[in-house]
Structures are given as C-alpha cells and as structure tokens.
Amino acid sequence: MLHKKIKLNDTAFVELYIPDSVISYGVNRKWPAVVICPGGGYMISAIKEGEAVAIQFLAKGYACFVLRYSTFIKDRESYYNESSEINENGYYPSQILELMETLHIIHENAEEWAIDKESIFTIGFSAGAHIITMEALRWNDDSLLKQLGFKPKSVELKPKGCILCYPMLNAKIDTLSNLDLSEFQKDSMNECLHKSKTPNSEQVEALNVENYLHSDIPEFFIWHTTEDSVTNAEDTTSLVKKFQEIGQPCEYHLFKKGRHGLACGNKQYASKDTDVNNTIGMWLPLVFNWMGEF
Template identity: 30%
Template sequence: MQIGKTATLTNYLLPVYRKKLDHPAFIVLPGGGYNYVSQREGEPVAKALNAAGYQAFVLEYTTWEKNPNLTFQEVVDEVRKTLQYIVDNAEVLRVDKERIYIIGFSAGGHLAAVCGSLFYKYIKKVVLAYPYLTSRYVEDYEKVADTWDEEGKESLKHIYSIDAEDYISKNTPPTFIWATAEDKITSPQGMLDYIRRLLLTNIPVEFHLYGQGPHGLSLANEATKEVEGQVVPRVATWLPTLLSWIKQ
C-alpha cells in the first residue's frame, strides 16, 4: 500500500488459526544509505519474523532515488503514518497494539532510533542492526558520502548530519543493538556513544558486537547472501538472541 507520495508499505501477515489471537508486530526499515532501500533487509527479515510468530510490515520509505530533494521530516512522517495505519487497523491486522516494535538496518537503523524516541507511545522496543547513528566520526561520514551522487549530495548530507542520540529522552524505548567489529561503514564507536547516552538516561539497552563480518549482513545466512562473505554463522545468532531479549 502507498504511504504518502512515494513510500510503500508491504504487510507480511500470519495465517489466522485462532480468531481472537493477536500477534506482536515489527515495522522493518531496511538500509541503503537513504539512496535506495535494500531488498535483502526487507522481505527475508519479515519472513524470518513471521516464522517466529510476529506480524511484519516492511516500509520502503522515500529515498534519494525517488526524491533527490527529500527531507528527514518527510521520511519520519512516513514512519508515523505507518504506525498510525497499524494502530488504527490493529483488529483487522491481528496486531497486539501493546507489542509493536521497530527494527532498522544501517540507515534504517538511524531512522528507527529517531522514530523510536519520537513515537514512544506506540513503539515499545527498538532494534538497531549495524546502525548509522552519528556524523561525529568523520572517516565514516566520508565513506558514506562516497556513495552519494553529486546532485543528491546536499539533501543526503543534511540527513546524515542528524545525530540520533540527540533524540534520546527518558521516554526512549528499551533498545537492542548489534554490529560487527569489522564493519567499515558504520562505526561501533558511534554506537558506543549512543549506548552511553542511553545508560546515562537510564534506558535499558543490550549490545552485541561480533568480531567478524562486513557491513550489511542482514540475517547473515544463505537467505540473504548476495556476495561471498555474507554468511557468518556466529553473527546469524543475532535473531534468536533478539527474540529472547524482546520477550523478557
């Protein structure tokens, strides 16, 4: 379904076996540097969540490909509208409104972190997979900038100048973060800064830093393999670890 002018929401819903059973749900925000939306971090993740008993909603939010002049507020509004759609239609979608979560990968993690803090009344927990959280580390900022097209550089530069930790408040939901030490795109240092701010604000947080693996692993298994090096069994444990955490 269409969200706003250029975003698309795809529902991955569980079959109805029991009429009165509502399920927890995840909004899934794939990465792609706000240039595009990664397919490897959308449907495969949604299906894995379905298999664990969760409704899943993949938001292909607006990126530079669709609107070179996009603003961060535009993308945030798309997440807000997605949340409103799920809450307003929870009975039909078989969603438990008290168990709505958000998961974001890379740039999607940046968006998920901000929206988790903004829309805490709806989002109960936040999951960030190798997220880009801050422009503080210039080396990482420039590496991401290298992927930008010259014509779109200004709008993307503005979005990436937004530090997710500036949105942390006492209302920020409990947060689960995972990453790899070998990631050359998103710096674990930025994540540690974010975690430090969460701790100072007394927000529950769990962080898993795996020793090996490149950026963009998604599920880190055969289902999301695009090139060699993207199947890392140790890293693939992030999903069952997350599912254990989210139930506590």
Template identity: 25%
Template sequence: MINETIPLHPILSNINLIAIGQSQLIYNDFNGITRPAIIICPGGGYLTIHEEEAEYVALKLVALGYMVFILNYSTSAPYAYFPAPINDLSLALDYVHDNAERYGINQSAISVLGLSTGGHLASLVKPKYKLKSKALIYPILDLSSLTNFSTAREKTTLELMFSAIVGNAHPTFEQLRLWHSDAFICEETPPTFLCHYSDDIYCSEESARHYLEHLNKKRIPFKDLKVFSKKHGNPTIDPSNDWILSYHNWLNTL
C-alpha cells in the same frame, strides 16, 4: 499468508507499507490470540530502499511468529529532505496501531527495527504510541562521522545522501548534529536492541558506545550485541552470531 501493500501517501505511491505474516484466520483461529508486530525500516543511504535486505529479515521474523511491515519511506532528493522519512515512519506506526485488530496484533507489542540508515531513521522517531522496543541493526548513529571517507565513490554517495536529507552536499557539523541519534534519546525511548559489527566502518565502536552511554544516562534498558567479522549491510545469519534469534529472545524478556 498475508502479503499486502498499503499506501501511506496520497500522491507518492512508492511511500507504502508491505505487510507480511501468517494469515490471521490461521494464526489465531478467532480465539483472541494476538501476536507482536515489527515495522522494518530498510537501509539504502536515504537514496534507495534495499528490498532484499529487508525481505530476508522479514521472513525470518515471520517464521518466529511476528506480523511484519516493511516501510518504503521517502528516499532521494527532494523527497527525503528531513523530516519526511520520520513523518513516513509516524504514518506507518499510526496505520499498524489503528489496524491491530485486522492483523491480530497486540497493540502493546509493536516494535521498530531499522537496518543501516533505516536504523538511523528508527532511532529518530518519537512515537505517538508507546513502542515495545527499537532494534538498531548496524545503524548509522552519527552522520557527522561519515565525512571522513576518502574514495571518490564514497564521497559521491555521501554528497548525494546529504543533499537528499539536509539539502546540502557539504553540510556543517551543526546541520548534521540536528539529526544525531543520541539527541533523540529521551525518557520515552523504548528498550533498545543495538547490534553492531566489528568490521563496520559506518557504525564505529565509538559511536555505538556513545549511544549506549546516552541510553544508560536516561535509564533506558538496552541489549548490546557486537557481532564479529561482519561487514556493513549484510544481515545474513552466521550460526555463531544469529542476531535475529538474539533479538527475538531479548524481546521475550521485556
């Protein structure tokens, strides 16, 4: 079993990749067989990294034969100021691509999967290397839609997040629009898997529909999976709504 931590930053040790997968020796037995790779961007509101969430998904994917990398990207002020997390993801893509042979990876089968704010991050990257796919799982697609929450706890969390990523606890619509997910859709955007929850107040049906419309305009292939009776930030599997298996099956059609 591979379980390694790879530093990505010369100074900040918390910016790293965690590689998880079957041993290359056991997996391909030197027969030249390669496997797909997935870089996971965990959630955490750009304030922390939700490790358990990412590890749960990673182990499920490893069991399906993927080489998985969990990205611990820049969080909290002043480190998460955009585009720092995007740069971290680019470094991760560089590393995985450049070390594909070491891990028995097919260079044409590298994907990015993001959860919550990690889904937002995954939606922003313009890959240097052509990705096989992007998976956005209960992603925050529209930062400006988060300004309407009313509880004190929600307001404080949002103020901290906005301060971290744009340097302003009360940003303007124009500031947030710069980092709107649909603004980063282009002809080079890879096929996209979007999973959103029916009871998710952070990824509304409207924002999901809007994002899919933009993908369609650019003729980007996509899979839209709506999971019912799920709340934001819960990746665990309901046998009737196994989004990881749906994602795996969809990847095999590309």
C-alpha cells in the same frame, strides 16, 4: 496470511505480511508486530533487509510490515551511475514521518489485522536504524507531529522496543573514510539530510541521535561488528554509554567479525559466499529472546 502493499505516497509504501489470526479450531490469536526499515544511506532501499528479515520474524509469530520509505534517489542503478533524478519526497525527515504514519495505520487497523497494539516493535538496518531511532526518541516531538496529516492517539507512535542493526547514528558523511563514496554520492546524501552540500556543524549535530535522549523512550536492542567499515561501532558504543548514564535499559552485542550490510547472514539471501556469516546470524535468536522478555 494477508500479504499486500499500502501506498503512503508516490514514492513510499508498506508491505504487509500478517499471519491468519485463526491458529486452531475456535482459537484466535493477536500477533505482536514489527516494522522493518531497510538501509541504503537514505539514497536507495536495501533488498535483503526487507522481506528476508520479515520471513525470520514471521516464523516466530510476528506480523511484519516492511516500510519502503521515500529514498532520495529512485533506483539503485541511477545512484551508482550518477545520473539520477532527485525524489522530492526523499528529503529528511520525510522518512520519519512515513514511519509514524505506518505505526498509525497499524493501530488504526489493529482489530481487523489481529495485531496486539501493545507489542509493536521497530527494526532498522544502517540508515534505517537512524530513522527508527529518531522516531523512537522523537515520537512526541511537536516539530515532527505538526507535519503529520493525522493526529496521533495517546502513545501510538511510541514503539514497544527498537532493534538497531549496524546502525547509522549521525550524519557525519565526511567521516566515512573507509566508504568509497564519490563526490556525487556524498553531495547527494548531504542534500538529502541537510538540503546543503556543505552543511554546517549545527546542521550535522541536529541529526545526531544522542542529542534527543530523554526519559520516555522505548527499550533498545543493538548489534554491530568491529569490522564494519561503513557505520562506526564506536558511535554505537557511545550511544550505549549514554543509555547507561540516563538509566535506560539496553541490550548490546558487538561481534568481532562481519562486514556491513549482512542482514541475517544466511545462505538463502546470499549473493556471494562472503554474505554467509553464521556468527552474525546469532543476533536473531538473541533478539527473539530479548523480545520475549517484555
């Protein structure tokens, strides 16, 4: 297996987990791939939503690329201690551009890495889901493409499918009433996303994914829980309804139990008993079934 890190800039990198293409004597295989974007509110990068997820997909024959995109705060401790230095690379939409660059790198190296270029998926958790959704809906948006340091070829920036896990779908920070955010944390998120501590309604709406729906977008697999007190399952259901209105295929699973941020819900990456949720873990066989239908 090939395992290495590719630096995108001073504060972002992609970690590669690519199976050997030789699967038997004289038999080679090209692998489907998944780009994984952990959550963290654009402020930090969640640990258990990276390698822990890649391991699950590797076991099913997917090459995995964990994108540690530029976060607004460089480390978790500084964020919670409210003594952080701002990362100049971490302003939105640099994270979307870094995802686009990652997809470009995969396509450029597909032959060497034995990647099936027609089967590249993206998966995002919480804020990471906001990033991959915006990329999937705006993969051919000139206002983003002109900010790239390369010229995309054909449809290389359009994923085959997108997987959203307890997604953040808008930037309405003040509506997170059940999330215990300090004023510093709210201000930091607004600064990151809007470059203003007090964004106006137009700025906030510009980050609502529902405003970017069109006909030429990938298919989506989405799951959420009704108990999530950080991101709102009602927003997710609203997006699914919008998909239905435009005739966009989508598979949606709304689980009854489960808090925010459980990732795979397995004991191997549980820091406490409440991190283990076997019901939530069922999203994995469901998504593997969905991916196999393409």
